[in-house]
Amino acid sequence: MNPKINVKDYESIVGKSYIEELTMLANRLSGKTILNINSTFVGGGVVEILSRLVPLLNQLGVDVRWQIISGDAQFFKVTKKLHNALHGKVEPISDDEFSLFLETTEKNLNQIDFSGDIMFIHDPQPAALIAKKNDIGKKWIWRCHIDISQPDSRVWEFLKQFVINYDATVFSSPNFAQELPIRQFFAPPSIDPLSDKNKELPAEAVNAVLAKYGLNQDKPLILQVSRFDRLKDPLGVIKAFELVRKNFACQLVLAGGTASDDPESEEVLAEVKERAGGNPDIHILDIAPGSDIDINALQRAATIIMQKSLGEGFALTITEALWKAKPVVASAVGGIPLQVRNKLTGLLCHSIEGAAYALRQILANPDYGRWLGHNGNEHIRQHFLITREIRDYLLIFLTLARREDVISL
Amino acid sequence: MVIIDWLRVNWLYIAVPVLVFLGVFFISLWLRRLTYNAIERWLKERKTEINTIIVSVTRRPFLHWLLILGAYIGLRVSVLSPQWKSLGGKILASIFVAYLGWILVRLSKELIHLYLNRAKASDRAVAITMSIVQVTVTVVGILILLELWGAPLTPVLIALAAALAVAVIVLHDVFPSLFSGLQLAQQKQIKVGDSIRLESGEEGRVEEITWRNTQITTLDGSIIIIPNSKLMQTTIISDGKQPKMAKQPFQFSTRLHLKELTGLSASNLSQLSSRLQQVPDAVVYYHTHSFVEEYQFLTPEPTNDFALWVQDALGYDILAERLASIDTFEFSAIEALRQRIIGVIQDFLAQTSNEREAPPGNEFHFIKSISVVLPTSYIAHNLAEFVGILRRVSIGSLFFHIFEAKLRLQRGTNDFSLWLEDCLGEKELAEQITRLDPYNYTMENLRETIIHLCEKKL
Numbered sequence: 001m002n003p004k005i006n007v008k009d010y011e012s013i014v015g016k017s018y019i020e021e022l023t024m025l026a027n028r029l030s031g032k033t034i035l036n037i038n039s040t041f042v043g044g045g046v047v048e049i050l051s052r053l054v055p056l057l058n059q060l061g062v063d064v065r066w067q068i069i070s071g072d073a074q075f076f077k078v079t080k081k082l083h084n085a086l087h088g089k090v091e092p093i094s095d096d097e098f099s100l101f102l103e104t105t106e107k108n109l110n111q112i113d114f115s116g117d118i119m120f121i122h123d124p125q126p127a128a129l130i131a132k133k134n135d136i137g138k139k140w141i142w143r144c145h146i147d148i149s150q151p152d153s154r155v156w157e158f159l160k161q162f163v164i165n166y167d168a169t170v171f172s173s174p175n176f177a178q179e180l181p182i183r184q185f186f187a188p189p190s191i192d193p194l195s196d197k198n199k200e201l202p203a204e205a206v207n208a209v210l211a212k213y214g215l216n217q218d219k220p221l222i223l224q225v226s227r228f229d230r231l232k233d234p235l236g237v238i239k240a241f242e243l244v245r246k247n248f249a250c251q252l253v254l255a256g257g258t259a260s261d262d263p264e265s266e267e268v269l270a271e272v273k274e275r276a277g278g279n280p281d282i283h284i285l286d287i288a289p290g291s292d293i294d295i296n297a298l299q300r301a302a303t304i305i306m307q308k309s310l311g312e313g314f315a316l317t318i319t320e321a322l323w324k325a326k327p328v329v330a331s332a333v334g335g336i337p338l339q340v341r342n343k344l345t346g347l348l349c350h351s352i353e354g355a356a357y358a359l360r361q362i363l364a365n366p367d368y369g370r371w372l373g374h375n376g377n378e379h380i381r382q383h384f385l386i387t388r389e390i391r392d393y394l395l396i397f398l399t400l401a402r403r404e405d406v407i408s409l
Numbered sequence: 410m411v412i413i414d415w416l417r418v419n420w421l422y423i424a425v426p427v428l429v430f431l432g433v434f435f436i437s438l439w440l441r442r443l444t445y446n447a448i449e450r451w452l453k454e455r456k457t458e459i460n461t462i463i464v465s466v467t468r469r470p471f472l473h474w475l476l477i478l479g480a481y482i483g484l485r486v487s488v489l490s491p492q493w494k495s496l497g498g499k500i501l502a503s504i505f506v507a508y509l510g511w512i513l514v515r516l517s518k519e520l521i522h523l524y525l526n527r528a529k530a531s532d533r534a535v536a537i538t539m540s541i542v543q544v545t546v547t548v549v550g551i552l553i554l555l556e557l558w559g560a561p562l563t564p565v566l567i568a569l570a571a572a573l574a575v576a577v578i579v580l581h582d583v584f585p586s587l588f589s590g591l592q593l594a595q596q597k598q599i600k601v602g603d604s605i606r607l608e609s610g611e612e613g614r615v616e617e618i619t620w621r622n623t624q625i626t627t628l629d630g631s632i633i634i635i636p637n638s639k640l641m642q643t644t645i646i647s648d649g650k651q652p653k654m655a656k657q658p659f660q661f662s663t664r665l666h667l668k669e670l671t672g673l674s675a676s677n678l679s680q681l682s683s684r685l686q687q688v689p690d691a692v693v694y695y696h697t698h699s700f701v702e703e704y705q706f707l708t709p710e711p712t713n714d715f716a717l718w719v720q721d722a723l724g725y726d727i728l729a730e731r732l733a734s735i736d737t738f739e740f741s742a743i744e745a746l747r748q749r750i751i752g753v754i755q756d757f758l759a760q761t762s763n764e765r766e767a768p769p770g771n772e773f774h775f776i777k778s779i780s781v782v783l784p785t786s787y788i789a790h791n792l793a794e795f796v797g798i799l800r801r802v803s804i805g806s807l808f809f810h811i812f813e814a815k816l817r818l819q820r821g822t823n824d825f826s827l828w829l830e831d832c833l834g835e836k837e838l839a840e841q842i843t844r845l846d847p848y849n850y851t852m853e854n855l856r857e858t859i860i861h862l863c864e865k866k867l
Binding site for chain 1 (some may be wrong): 588670674683685689704769772774776779783813
């Protein structure tokens, strides 16, 4: 949690009227309790969002709580497989593994205190908790943070049996919408501009981090920040960099971390290190969880920020890059096109060659890069800061039972 | 007998002072009459309450002061011994000082009532001020009398200085506001009902000016109370005119936007056209306004999602151009807009033999716009307040009153024009705003353009 976080601090970023609107909405939720449930308190985009969302909503006067499901390593290995399969990757999942998922859910059903008026369940891991609805009623919303635009049909059918019992779902991109008999809302995720990862940093702090990781301050820096995951295509990034480096002196930084529910990341990290070989301009940084200032500094030091993912939920790293007014080169997958309007707020690519082509355009035209970065920064301010996500959730909580297109509150 | 004999011998010693007394008295009476008649004539032409009070309060006492003057001169010309003359002079001077003090107290009482009532001072404030004046006059009078009779003044002056210091400490915050209140009332720089803006940025309507504070209702409906002393020190921007009040105030609303996914998608033009026929108005509204809303800060490009998709996903540049050029501003109902879009697609399809398919992952997803409308605390009672609020409201508020009012709520035009014409009688201004095509502005430019048009009317 963030005891220091204060909703008033956002006024200077989004404007007074924005905060006034949030307060008006929060006042209308007075007396209701919202219970968030996800799978971990540590690591990953969902945790980053919830750790801000909960205290900020509490400050606005909404009683918001946060609980996690418990499970052993085997359970999280199964949920990781489910996660990958929902992303479209072929994963052999046995009946025993589905059974383990259900058994762990059953244990959690008996352990969790479901006090609240609205149950806000995040991602597939706790999705089956909807079974409790038969006992306690209440309003249930499933918040899907991952890309399920092309899911493994077997896994999706398994998950869908739970999802259809919710009152509504929330997806991060229109592409993720499914044929469901329940309402589906679209609420892209967001970043906190005041978090350690996104706040302004003095030049000395940035230089200190560059020195810490042995990076050259004078050479253009291409950066991709993401967990070491095959879906982020770190090997593709290295290939694109090698294509660009033929004509431009530059350095590549692949900065990653791990999450407690991602047992595969160590394996991918080893592959990436092997692929980078002895290239002195490729820096593989295994950054420990919580090193947010380091990530922030690397992003602020970067000339271009990449996100050449093969599949994405939303790509908050792109949001962070745009917020820092950096030109970005990113794959047109998942939620990235929502943030990067090609040639207006960044450059989109569909291949390794396309990524290299876009990198060259920006390296050769720094003014163009600055213009893209400026536009991107304003785009994020308007649409992808945590204040907007809070507003979306408040609106969903308030209008769940209303069916009109124009609702007066 | 002794007295009569004395008078026979000394009648001249009596008659001369009496005649001098009577002479001085009547000459002064005549001069007083001339003076007061002149003053009254002057007052008739420029009647001010202050002068009327001064004349009415001093007219009769002036007569008595002339009597005292006559007596004093009579005494001076008499044959009395210097000791008796001195004693008589001191007595007459003492009577004059006491009488003058009493009249000054009466006069100040009348003036204080006049000024403080204008400044809406409380009874307590009037009583305090009266007491201060009474004490001051009495103290000064006593000091003069003591001086007159030759009494020692030093201990009295020390005691007075101490009392004055205590009074200043106790009432230090009262005086500045009180005098500022008097100044405000006298100079009439601001009046109740004026729309003002302060140096600090606060803006609103003056509701009340009291002897200590001025109360202002700000544009968002909150009340601020400013001590008059501070108000006099700050820069106040006011045109000093009483604004024309609207028949009904304009309550600004804001609109927040929720996006609901329909689960419907299209991967080619035929699907796009047929789905477009079925979807609710809220979907058509969303896809004809989402780009405008999302990139309103960056570009005044009034394109729509259909045009963007047929270009990006299908590569139909000509159709994209035709769809983008549909002028949404022309339409006052979504159904008509929908039919125009479908018509353009159908015309294109009629000339196309092989339909293209969108690459996987690039399908068109139909999204529904849900508008959540909330009343804000901003209420405009006149044009100046309207402009002040317009500078502050959110982009969502502008979208609601300009775009949604016309097309979604089918009010024929934007809310601003409706109010300006119906409630303020500003027909020309209303028409100017109605004629603005909001789709061709960034929202901040649109805001500034409307403000500029309104300011020309202020």
